[in-house]
Amino acid sequence: MTIQLNGKTVTLPQEVATVQDLLSHYQIENRIVIVELNKEIPGKEQYETLLLNEGDRVEMIHFVGGG
Amino acid sequence: MSSRYSRQERFSPIGIAGQEKLRDAHVLIIGAGALGSSSAEMLARAGVGKITIVDRDYVEMSNLQRQQLYSEIDVINKNPKAVAAQKRLEAINSDIRVQGIVADVNGMNVEDLVIGKALIVDAGDNFETRLIINDAAVKHNVPFLFGACVGSYGITFPMIPGETPCLHCLMDHLPAQNLTCDTAGVISPIVQLVASYQVTTALKFLTGAKLSPLLQSVDIWNDENAKIRVDRLKKENCKTCGNNPSFPYLSFEGQTKTEILCGRNTVQIRPGVARILSFEELGRRLESLGCEMTVNSYLLSCSFEGRRVVLFKDGRALIHGTNDITEARGIYNRLIG
Ligand SMILES: [Zn+2]
16 A cells, blocks of 8 residues: 655555554554644544555654654 | 844844844753754854753763764863853853753752743753653743754654643653664754754744744654644643643652662662553664663663663663762663653
């Protein structure tokens, strides 16, 4: 499946189906992340069940602590 | 008229009127590391009339790659960053007043620092301090320009009390652990970029321009960026900016506690807010740094920055080989953020 992730076209491997899978794929599932899916911000409790679709526009920002 | 700020005054969104507003402003910068160096230098050159910069650390060789206010002599003399920063900023611009404060920002001293400032620029190195500043900023109605970076990635968010969600709304609990510049590294260009966003926002705010409530991220190495309008995430029941605030990070219970274990040359650190550490990820990272380490299901023991550090699952830590609380907290923050 191909999505727009942070403004870039990204082709995801087949096993990435949900928002949670996407976070795991990028190894940020243990961080504080804010995800916007097609201009909506889903609650964290929806990540496991929320399916991604071809052409979705995703913005994904994770928090870091350095500086 | 002096020519010092002429190029900035010719920039029409600022102009002569904006320059006067900058001259009259007092800005607080919390942290004099990489982000703090960069922001402070830009704000000083821009003619912000009064700058207070606070930091608990001293200058080390590994800082010089990106912390632009310092030079080798500061490393040799182990100069406190706040002192070295003040000296350098005064040399850059004698028109303005600079105050360097050597202190660890905590719930007990943060309000005194925040009161009376036009703006706070975030240049900290850990989340807990940011949540403490966030509480004080909301309580005293001072905007707080959040900024952080690790590796080649950085994020910014302008927190405006009463308008935007606060930091606490965005991350309803303390992250269990974080990538830090000391474990994951950092390159100077991302520091400059994040600081540039923060300082631009500061100049806009101080001269009366409108800000947008955008959480932004940039990865300068991988050429990626993201923006999310987060005004929707403001929580009515937020303990910091909600209807019935308790400012939890300003209370004693919410603070990280440190104690020197007498006769053991060890400092114990207990986080004020429970956190569950994942040793797997931290272990991988320490391994890649070549740190010698032992892990079992209760604790991780490693050698980090010349000290033996024992971390427990609940976030408690023992830093052996020192009685210096500031050093121990520094190591703790650099290890798990
Ligand atoms: Zn809030």
